[in-house]
Amino acid sequence: MTRTVVPFGPQHPVLAEPIQLELTLEDEVVVDAIPGLGYVHRGIEAEAERRPYDEDLPLLERVCGICSVAHAVAYAQAVEVLAGVEIPRRARLLRTFWFELTRVHSHLLWLGLAGDAIGFEALFQSCWRVREDVLDLFTATAGNRVIIGVTALGGCRRDIPDTLQPTIRAGLDAVERGLAGIAPFVLGSEAVARRLAGVGVIPRNVALDLGLVGPTARASGVAMDVRRSGYAAHDELPVEPVVETGGDALARTVVRWREIGESMRLCREALDRLHRLPGPLATRVPPVLHGEAISRVEAPRGELFYYVLADGEPHPTRVRVRTPTFANLAAVLSMLPGTQMANVPVALLSIDPCLSCTER
Amino acid sequence: MSRLPDCTTVSPEGLLDAVGALRHDDWRLVTASCVPHRAGWMVLYHFERGERLQHLRIEVPAGGSAPSIGAHYGAAFLVENEMAELQGLPVSGLAIDYRGRLYRDFDGPEGWVHGPRGEAISALEAAGLTRLDACVPVVDGREVRAGTTRVPEPPEPSTNGHGAAGEAGGRP
Amino acid sequence: MRGPRALWQAWVRRSRTKSPWIVHFDCGGCNGCDIEILDTLMPRFSAERFGVINVGDPRQGDILLVTGPANLRNAAVLRSVYDQMAEPKAVVAVGSCAAHGGVFRGAPNILGGVGELVPVDVFVPGCPPTPERILEGVIAALPLLAEPRTARQATGGPSPMSIVMLEPREEEVVRVPAS
Numbered sequence: 001m002t003r004t005v006v007p008f009g010p011q012h013p014v015l016a017e018p019i020q021l022e023l024t025l026e027d028e029v030v031v032d033a034i035p036g037l038g039y040v041h042r043g044i045e046a047e048a049e050r051r052p053y054d055e056d057l058p059l060l061e062r063v064c065g066i067c068s069v070a071h072a073v074a075y076a077q078a079v080e081v082l083a084g085v086e087i088p089r090r091a092r093l094l095r096t097f098w099f100e101l102t103r104v105h106s107h108l109l110w111l112g113l114a115g116d117a118i119g120f121e122a123l124f125q126s127c128w129r130v131r132e133d134v135l136d137l138f139t140a141t142a143g144n145r146v147i148i149g150v151t152a153l154g155g156c157r158r159d160i161p162d163t164l165q166p167t168i169r170a171g172l173d174a175v176e177r178g179l180a181g182i183a184p185f186v187l188g189s190e191a192v193a194r195r196l197a198g199v200g201v202i203p204r205n206v207a208l209d210l211g212l213v214g215p216t217a218r219a220s221g222v223a224m225d226v227r228r229s230g231y232a233a234h235d236e237l238p239v240e241p242v243v244e245t246g247g248d249a250l251a252r253t254v255v256r257w258r259e260i261g262e263s264m265r266l267c268r269e270a271l272d273r274l275h276r277l278p279g280p281l282a283t284r285v286p287p288v289l290h291g292e293a294i295s296r297v298e299a300p301r302g303e304l305f306y307y308v309l310a311d312g313e314p315h316p317t318r319v320r321v322r323t324p325t326f327a328n329l330a331a332v333l334s335m336l337p338g339t340q341m342a343n344v345p346v347a348l349l350s351i352d353p354c355l356s357c358t359e360r
Numbered sequence: 361m362s363r364l365p366d367c368t369t370v371s372p373e374g375l376l377d378a379v380g381a382l383r384h385d386d387w388r389l390v391t392a393s394c395v396p397h398r399a400g401w402m403v404l405y406h407f408e409r410g411e412r413l414q415h416l417r418i419e420v421p422a423g424g425s426a427p428s429i430g431a432h433y434g435a436a437f438l439v440e441n442e443m444a445e446l447q448g449l450p451v452s453g454l455a456i457d458y459r460g461r462l463y464r465d466f467d468g469p470e471g472w473v474h475g476p477r478g479e480a481i482s483a484l485e486a487a488g489l490t491r492l493d494a495c496v497p498v499v500d501g502r503e504v505r506a507g508t509t510r511v512p513e514p515p516e517p518s519t520n521g522h523g524a525a526g527e528a529g530g531r532p
Numbered sequence: 533m534r535g536p537r538a539l540w541q542a543w544v545r546r547s548r549t550k551s552p553w554i555v556h557f558d559c560g561g562c563n564g565c566d567i568e569i570l571d572t573l574m575p576r577f578s579a580e581r582f583g584v585i586n587v588g589d590p591r592q593g594d595i596l597l598v599t600g601p602a603n604l605r606n607a608a609v610l611r612s613v614y615d616q617m618a619e620p621k622a623v624v625a626v627g628s629c630a631a632h633g634g635v636f637r638g639a640p641n642i643l644g645g646v647g648e649l650v651p652v653d654v655f656v657p658g659c660p661p662t663p664e665r666i667l668e669g670v671i672a673a674l675p676l677l678a679e680p681r682t683a684r685q686a687t688g689g690p691s692p693m694s695i696v697m698l699e700p701r702e703e704e705v706v707r708v709p710a711s
Contacts, residue, residue, distance in 0.1 A: 010609050012588070016566040017558050018606060034456065038605045040560045041463035043640035046446070050638075062635050065564025065660060082362055109567060128574040146564045146660050210435045211388045229411045291362035294406065294413070296390075307393045307404065322391035322439075330435035356563045359463060464604065464641055 003031070006341075010039050014117050014345040017355040021332070021348070025341060033336040033344075035329055041359040048319040053079055053287065054153055056319065063321060064357040065146050066109065069095075069102045070299035072151035075319070077231060078295035078308040079153050083285045089233075090279040091155035096233040097270040098142070098150050099297075100263040104175065105134040106300035107256040107263075110352045111186065114253065117349045118195040123185050130178035137171045140164065155282025162275055169271065176264060186257050196250035200335040200347030203247055210330040214302020215259065216351045219244045219251035226298035237269050249350035256352075287314055299324055301352050323357035367404075367415040375405075375418050376427055382407050383432040387414065392436070394443040400424065401449045425450035438462075545678040548594075548620060551583025552674060555593030555617065559610050559646055561600025564660035565627040569597055572663040572670075579667055590616040595673050597666070598650070601629035601636045602643040614650045619680035622673040624654045626666055631655045651681075 004025045010018035020036030044063055048056045060075045061068040073095050080087060108131040115123030135145045141160055142148035150158045160168065186192060202212065207220035217224055218241055225241035227234045242258045244251040289310040297304050302324030309318040328351045339347055370378045387407040395402045400421040407414045420426050426443075428451050429436050440451045441462045534542075558566050572579045573586055587593055590613045598610065614623070625646050628634035633644030646652060653676050656669035 010606075011557060011590075011613060016556065016570065017563065018609065038461075038463040039603065039609065040558065040600070041603055041605070042560055042601065042636050042642050043446075044636070047636065047639035059635055062562040062564070062659075065562040066567065068562075068564070084362065125575055128571065129576065132571070132574070132576045145662060146568060147562075208386070208388070211390070211433065226411075292364055293362050294364065296413075303390070305390055305406070307406070309395055318393070318395045320391070320393035326391070326438060327435065329438060354563065356561065 002026075007036075008344060010036070012345070014113075014349060015353065015355075017353075019353065019355050021336075021344070023336070023341070023344065028341045030336045030339050030341060030344065033333055035332060037355070037359050039359075040356045044360040045319055045321060049316055052314050053285070053289070053316060056316065057151065057153060058149060060319070060321070061147055061149060061151075063323070063360055064354055066106050066354060067102055067299045067301065067304075067357070068147045068149075069098050069151065070297055070304050071321070072149070073099060073232065074295050074297045074299075074304050074306045075308070076151050076153050077297070078293045078306045079285060079289065080283075081293035081295065082289040082291050082308060082310050083154070085154055085283045085285060087155045087283055088279045088281065090159075090274065090277050091281055092233040093270045093274050093277070094156045094158075094160060094281075095151065096237060097160070097267055097274070098138075098148065099232060100266040100270070101134060101137060103263040103300045104260050104267075105131050105138075107260050108134065110256060110300075110349075111253065114196075114249075114346075114349055115185075115192075117346050118192070120185075120189075120191055120195075123182070123189075123192070126182045126185060130175060130182060133171060133175045133178055137168060137175070140167055140171065152282050154285040155280070157282075159281055160271075160274060165271060165275060169268075172264065172267060172271075179260065179264075183257075187254065192253065193250060196253055196346070196350070197246075197248055199249040199343050200339065200350050201246075201248045202331055202335050204245070206334055207247070207331070210334060211327055212302075212331050213327045214298070214300075214324045215242075215252055215255045216302065216328050216331055218242055219255045220247040221245040224303075226296050226303050229296065231295075231297055233270060233273075236273070237266055239266070249346060252350050252352075288312060289316075301325055301354055301357070302328060321360055323354065323360070325351070325354045325358040329353070329358060364404075364415050366413060367417055369417045369419070372418050372420055372424065372426055375416065376429065376431070378416055379405065379429045379432050382414070382416075385409070389429075389433040389436060392439045392443065394447040394449050396447055401426070401443075401447060403443070403449065405429070420449060425452045427451075428453040428455070430455045548677045549674045551585075552594040552670065552677060553585050553587050553592055554595050554597055554670070555588075555590050555613065556586060556597045557599075557610055557613050559598050559600035559606045559630065560603030560642070561627060561629050565599035565629075565666075568660045568663055569599070569626060569666055572666045577663040577667060579670070584670065590614075591618060593617050594621060594677055595670060596621065596623045596650070597626050597670075598623060598630050598646045598652075599626045600646070601633040601639075602646045602649055604641055604643060607643060607649050610646065610649055620677045621681070622653045622676040623650050624656060624666075624669045624673050625652045626656045626669065627661055628657060628659045631657065634659060 006023045006025055008021040008023050010020045018039035022034040023030050024032035048059055057072055061072045063071045108127045112124045112127035138148050139145055142150050142158055150156055202220045204221040207217050207222050221243060223241045223243050227239040242255050244255050290312050292309045295306045304324055305322035307320040308316050311317040331351050335347055387409045390406040390408050393404045403418050403426055405416040426449055428440055437456045440454055441458045443449045444451045445460045445462050556569050596614060625631055629636060630646045633642055636642050637644050654669045654672045656665050658665055
């Protein structure tokens with residue numbers, strides 16, 4: 001039997017980012033897949049060790065342009081543990097609002113890219129049209145479309161005044177109307193169901209073995225969600241994990257779709273609680289810190305983990321970032337063997353890989 | 361001063377047993393964090409089960425190495441390759457070994473822009489700038505390179521003159 | 533007096549500047565600019581109405597949109613993508629990172645700006661730039677497509693190093709720590 005090692009990438013149309021996969025094929029069937037990384041590696045961890053704590057925040061927000069709020073919140077939480085400060089309730093609610101809005105825009109972005117990968121151009125365009133309404137909300141509340149920079153050490157940098165609330169609610173309504181409009185394309189569409197069912201299957205025990213996180217794990221029946229640990233405002237806004245048991249690309253699509261609805265609900269509840277809530281936006285964090293701390297948040301792609309070691313210097317001694325795709329990349333190795341070469345782009349995309357996160 | 365709760369310090373030799381016990385109890389490996397520390401390294405392994413966290417800490421002196429925990433957690437190969445490359449900690453027994461070339465192709469001066477920029481460009485030009493196969497991972501002792509390899513087939517029992525044995529014999 | 537040959541050449545020059553096909557390459561950025569480039573092609577901004585199509589094959593592309601601060605491993609890939617594109621071609625560096633490294637300037641493994649590797653014609657500032665600004669950058673690169681880079685030099689047209697720098701707006705300025 002002839003085995004061919006085919007390089008997939010680094011520049012491949014299905015992903016905006018460069019990744020290489022060394023696929024070992026037997027005829028059309030993949031028998032082995034080895035990821036080749038490093039095309040987006042910037043050395044952010046090392047650079048963060050050279051900058052002061054507050055200047056690290058804009059740097060770490062740019063680990064990933066899609067889930068930048070998740071990185072900012074995770075890093076800020078770790079620094080707040082080091083400083084031993086409690087952030088105000090208003091800041092916790094604001095963080096949850098922007099965080100969940102990020103999840104909506106990230107999942108819509110992924111759903112559009114998935115539509116593109118399966119050749120469903122109308123789904124691609126419709127999802128990104130609805131996503132524009134979410135970005136309008138970011139523009140209205142934070143002034144930028146993608147990297148919004150609202151998090152500060154010890155709280156939030158920006159506020160949502162009560163006078164802005166009607167605008168935001170109208171925006172959320174617009175997003176929900178858009179979502180209702182594309183719902184028949186997603187869950188009711190036979191084209192989506194037939195193309196995604198049975199692609200890139202990860203059974204529950206494999207997901208547990210590999211330590212998968214986020215929607216990829218939840219689609220395999222693992223009920224894990226870091227929001228249950230109650231960070232930000234999730235102690236007062238509890239979340240039930242959205243779990244599916246199919247373990248294939250279709251199940252991952254359904255999980256993300258249902259999470260969009262869940263996040264919209266959380267945004268509205270956070271807004272309700274912010275209404276007429278007095279209080280400061282941030283607590284002061286000292287510039288020099290000691291000790292070590294970890295922090296975890298549920299980024300759109302799964303658990304995001306930060307470890308910060310401080311040694312009494314004005315800058316951290318070590319910032320370790322474990323991003324969700326770093327954990328989920330192992331899933332690619334387990335699900336690609338046995339798939340057809342033509343299904344590789346869809347299977348790879350179904351874990352929602354974010355390489356600028358992975359390589360930092 | 362904050363310290364990690366539920367953190368146990370073990371020796372590098374005892375690491376595999378401690379990790380195996382956690383694996384047996386269904387703890388999930390979150391990741392490992394490696395910190396250069398007193399001319400050696402300090403490595404933290406983070407585990408999670410049911411929203412509870414637990415950490416194992418080892419200290420590796422200069423010249424030492426950390427054992428790979430890939431036997432217990434197959435997904436650990438990425439983080440171990442990363443520690444080997446970015447912090448320089450030797451990890452023994454890696455199943456997939458990128459040989460210090462997971463992320464970078466060139467070991468230049470630390471921080472190219474702070475350092476002489478011409479050096480970065482000349483390193484790129486010396487490498488031919490078009491080299492795309494810089495990263496050749498080693499899996500179970502064999503390099504994975506793009507191209508076609510023929511896997512030797514078991515010899516056919518038939519006495520037909522067109523046997524494939526001669527064709528397959530060329531490669532080990 | 534314009535002979536048929538001159539008319540034909542004028543027609544070719546004019547046609548080359550219409551419907552630019554875009555090759556997008558991420559040279560180590562954070563995804564922010566990349567999704568804004570995709571957004572430019574989406575219904576709201578709809579660059580496709582001008583005939584702008586995002587293609588995966590560098591050989592079909594006219595304009596190379598580069599994002600990111602030029603990572604050292606990616607440098608070889610960027611050069612290879614650029615070399616594969618047929619003349620006439622133009623390079624638009626999208627975002628602060630592609631211009632000078634942006635917030636990552638000084639990070640290990642970062643070269644600091646794609647101008648070191650490929651001749652950039654238009655710099656679009658912003659972190660990330662809005663889709664309108666990216667479209668503006670693409671339009672600024674259109675006149676450069678009339679002639680191949682070598683011919684531009686010979687005929688005294690826009691020189692290969694004529695750099696169009698879009699003026700940053702107030703809200704697009706990102707403070708870079710001094711190196």
